[in-house]
Amino acid sequence: MTVTAATTAEDVPTPVSVTMTKALNQALRDSLSEDENVLVFGEDVGRLGGVFRVTEGLRKEFGPERVWDSPLAESGIVGTAIGMAMAGMRPVVEMQFDAYAYPAFEQIVSHVAKMRNRTKGKVSLPLTIRIPYAGDIGGVEHHSDSSEAYWCSTPGLTVVTPSNPADAYSLLRESIASEDPVIFMEPKSRYWMKDELSLPVQTAPMDRAQVVRVGSDVTLLAYGPTVRTALAAAEEGAEHGLSIEVIDLRSLSPFDDETVSASVRKTSRAAIIHEAAQFGGYGAEVAARVTEANFTHLSAPILRITGFDVPYPSPKLEEYFLPTAERILDALESWDWEL
């Protein structure tokens, strides 16, 4: 990866307010500038700049041969991206909404994930599939799915998700530069989240989790949209004398066992928080592997605070479905704290 770090004092730009959308946009712009093999295409990503404006201005800047609107067919988008990657390109494609990635499921699972293996490493597919995901935006049905478990249970895929603008920039740059194909999941409800930062920025390596709040009583494991929720719970918990550590997983596959185990061994209690349904969800894998590695250090079973095992609800009901800080703190109370 070649994110240029500012070296001298006068090179350091003044931090400005940057949304996640803007950070992603800049990551694409910088990748397009640095590597002529980077291509951006998908539904409405050209003239419109994407329905979330992540690709805004890129077609104008780089031309329709680098950034263009494709026909409306997700399997076609991913399938042709595979062919382009075989020809040495680094395509970055957008699935307009989480649930609209499903037509591409076969191409992703049967080819994107397996090409390198079935060619004994002769053909890598350095392509990035951007998937806006999760809810809390008042979306109508099929616009708020969290599909991470499907991708994470597929060997051959790398799955990352940023929770903040700085990571959005850094993780996307690193994903595009990766030789392995990456499912890049963008939390829709955090697109408009702002942070003070100066771009380019390089955060932790893309396969590492980050401790985003230090605590000693409990470890909350969160990613994408639920990091902010976990931080809110930690804030509120502190008012009640509970010291909560929050880890932003960032990389869902691979999973950073080292960072998580170190935290759990310190706190002896952990909960995983996600929007997706609980049964067979990503939290089940996290609870199992963290327990396997740290059982004797745990004082309580690892909890999963997640969406219900029902289809993602309508806008009027999503507030009852989504994990909240209150629900997290209630769940933590269910433990026997004497142990």
Place this chain on the structure above:
Amino acid sequence: MTIDVPTSHRSLPQLQPVSFIGADGQPTDVPTDGLRIPSDRTLLGLYQKMVQVRRFEAQVTHLTRQGRLATYPSAAGQEAIEVGATTALAPGDWLFPTYRDSASLLTRGVPVTEILSAFRGDWHCGFDPNEYHTSPAATPLATQTLHATGYAMAAKLKGEDACTLTFLGDGASSEGDTHEAFNFASVWQTPTVFVLANNQYAISTPLREQSNATMLADRAAGYGMPGLRVDGNDIAAVFAAVTAALERARNGEGPTLIECLTYRMESHTNSDDPTKYRDAEEVEHWKQFDPIDRLEKHLRTAGVLDDASAAEITASAEELATSVRDAMNTDAEVDPSELFAYVYANPRANLATQQEKLEAELATAAQS
């Protein structure tokens, strides 16, 4: 007042499949759709390859029945399509085959052991795609049509000369990916040739239950792409059609769909039972359209093939069969540790842990 619509030229393929050499080996009077019959010298080369390919298919099918291969989908009877289309490619073009196109891999120069790697039960495709400009054979139906389109798009964007060719069948023509590939290729005007081997069956399902279209080549018109139908058992027609389509593609005139009418003479794979869905008379009927017999008659009439040269060609095919038997008579060497080696370019701790466990199991097993 009516809605303004753009008007552009649109035409359906001719109904009668283009055919230069009839089943009797005689020239046909079918309109040629602008195509020209290849020279007898070219046809002799194609004949030789078809004889090789047929012997290869027969030998591999036989070895599969003996249990030397896990499974094998034969293209027996479809040699004209496999050989004709593949031979028309330039070395720098890319081929995107399916599981039934081992014969095209053989024609492309991929060594026998590498072609049969996956069918022998190994976990990889066997050959280096970059060396042969050939993608691993796709098993999920029609998925490769999009890869061919994407590869061609990249070549076009880079200003490279490469075209792509992909095979698909009548069954795969029902898959969504086929339609998406036709559409993307035509919208993007990629240098892609879609060779649709209409062999009348998708495992057991006959064409009439697959599609209600007058002919599958008609679909091209709906995507704004030229389509044509050829006699898929006349290699002169297949080679001429693919050569012309590649020329169009190389000239920047976009993709072409070529429907090749043929018949799957063998079962779908060795585990299939065709007696349940087609009768012997039907198979007999199609034998009279055999692609090799008719070309042999034509070449003998033209005076470019005689008993001596035919015997040489047969002998060379027998040599190939011997090399296939020799190659398949030894068990494929598999290394369980390799299961972990190529999944990711960036190493993963969880795979390393699992590999260590497997290697420990193997070491224990070796000691006992």
